[in-house]
Amino acid sequence: KEFLNQYGYISHTRSGNHDVPTAIRNFQEYFGLPASGKLDDSTIRLMKKPRCGMPDPTGESRKRRYVTRSKWYKTELTYYVQPGLDLPAEQQKEIFAKALQYWADVSKLSFRSVESPSEADIKISFGTYSHNGTNGERICPYPFRGAGGVLAHAYYPRDGRAHFDEDETYTHDTKYGVNLLWVATHEFGHSLGLDHTNVRGAIMYPFYTGYVPDMKLHSDDIAGIQYLYGSNDGTDAGGGGQTPAPPSDCDDRLASSCQPYVEAGYCDAYPSNMKYWCEKSCSKCSILLEAFHRLFTKMLHLALFLPFLVNFVTCEDDQTIALKFLGHYGYISSSRSGNHDVATAIRGFQKFYGLPVNGELDEATVSLMKKPRCGMADPVEDGRRVRRYATNGEWRKNHLTYFVQHGYDLPNDQQTVIFGQAFKFWADVSGLSFSEVMDANSADIKISFGRYSHGGTAVERTCPYPFDGAGGTLAHAYYPSDGRAHFDEDETFTHDTSSGTNLLWVATHEFGHSLGLAHSNVRGAIMYPYYTGYVPNMQLHSDDIARIQYLYGEYKAILLHCLEILLSFSFKTGPNTGGGGGVQTPIPSLAPTTPTPTDSGTCSDRMGCKPYVDADYCRIYPDNMKYWCPKSCFNCKL
Helix, strand or coil, rough: HHHHCCCCCCCCCCCCCCCCCCCCHHHHHCCCCCCCCCCCCCHHHHCCCCCCCCCCCCCEEEECCCCCCCCCCEEEEEECCCCCCCCHHHHHHHHHHHHHHHHHHCCCCCCEEEECCCHHHEEECCCCCCCCCCCCCCCCCCCCCCCCEEEEECCCCCCEEEEEEECCEEEECCCCCCCHHHHHHHHHCCCCCCCCCCCCCCCCCCCCCCCCCCCCCCCCHHHHHHHHHHCCCCCCCCCCCCCCCCCCCCCCCCCCCHHHHHCCCCHHHHHHHHHHCCCCCCCCCCCCHHHHHHHHHHHHHHHHCCCCCCCCCHHHHHHHHHHHHHHHCCCCCCCCCCCCHHHHHHHHHHHHHHCCCCCCHHHHHHHHHHHCCCCCCCCCCCCCCCCCCCCCCCCCEEEEEEEEECCCCCCCCHCCCCCCCCEEEEECCCCCCEEEEHHHHCCHHHHHHHCCCCCCCCCCCCCCCCCCCCCCEEEEECCCCCCEEECCCCCEEEECCCCHHHHHHHHHHHHHHHCCCCCCCCCCCCCCCEECCCCCCCCHHHHHHHHHHHCCCCCHHHHHHHHHHHHHHHCCCCCCCCCCCCCCCCCCCCCCCCCCCCCCCCCCCHHHCHHHHHCCCHHHHHHHHHHHHHHHHHHCCC
């Protein structure tokens, strides 16, 4: 419903659900999908693709930001560029100039760059979420929503603002990322007065179709711009900018293209359109001059062709998703450039998660990238940890405090219990302890919920890592000793049910980061990056336990267990001294030190070592493993 509202299929003044099936049918009809009025797979899949943020045409009217059926009343236009961050500024200016030149080459328009936004007709800028454009602009009322989804939007004449989402990864001459030339050419079409078209091969098609080498305008784009501004001399765009006279005899105006449409049944399905374009092939040779002019004008404004032949299948959105994913989760450094890192980064991801290492975006790789997960980066291949703030961080104390700013999905008391239980998982296997405080200022770990560009608790600054709506990133937490733990309010957090997102699992995982743990590639571990769903009677994996004990000491319950064993022995009664009763043998004192082998000459492990040996802990944590697993790791040579 939000999509249908945003793109003009449901009026913002309407309420209730009675409009939704009709709106879905209109969307399906416009994009050539089966018009069922239901949210089938093909409809949802198309709605989720990256696209322009401008509304689609509905009925006979066009949805505009400010003006209706507008155009510039001059043909010499100026533009100003406030560059983004992805590409060199000079390269961006060349790309924007080329995008405008596409429209100039087929119309009477010309464009000139200026150095001040106050002098410009078209103002080009980049921004994220709630953005304002160039320095002289007011805040834009149409915020972006992070990578994917809306790529850019532009205002119709004579406003002239063109905004590009800085969270996208804009690229040039490569299939990776989002091709800036394609998006810019599309948005400048809006800046000049063009609406969206449902012709899939056209630049003004709303959904991003990916990088196209030697990109050209479609005849539909050319006819639209020439309808508004006329054509250059010698330009032939299906009429050269002039309304052609009707043919003297009965003939097709798309002689090379009519047969496929006839075979597809469009003569009966679209009689008016086909009467004009394919009157001979459809046997409709009775067109009147007045009807001809009226229909031609309408066809130029809406579309030259119907989208029934071009089934444009592309995996560009998968490649775009992968590039953003690899950058966000630490496989590609944000300081790198070029395509040489991508295959290596994909291989690093595949290796970490135990997938076939081929450096290609195969189905298994893309499928895993799209699953809901933690927002923290994965360990890079050389073993270093990619941290928000600290490297190899840990708290320099064993008692930590936490503050909870509750979310909306569950009762506050229940959330408090869940967070307490999540901390207890870590406390039960380490030297750590936790207590809740009522003041965020005094808390070591600050827990809060937010959405998109969020701030956390009242005492926190804005988080530079925005959420992305439901699905995708569920939460993230900062390493010691920052202590912020943020949960995405757009998720549906639940407890003791397989529906929604289990808050206990996510909280236990994020608090692992809060304590200094990085991600693990052990699939049963809590610190595995991907959400694995509700698990009744959830417990920490041995991998989680070994990691937290490495940072904060051995399992403190060992000492308690030893004490329980000692207390379980019956008190021994000494010789009767005649005074009745007996003399009890004192319980030996329990020293809080690391236990030593009872037989120093025996080579044996002190725990079940195989999972840790298999996970290469002998090499990663030699000092710890020397004590716990001397036989399995070193055959007791150390």
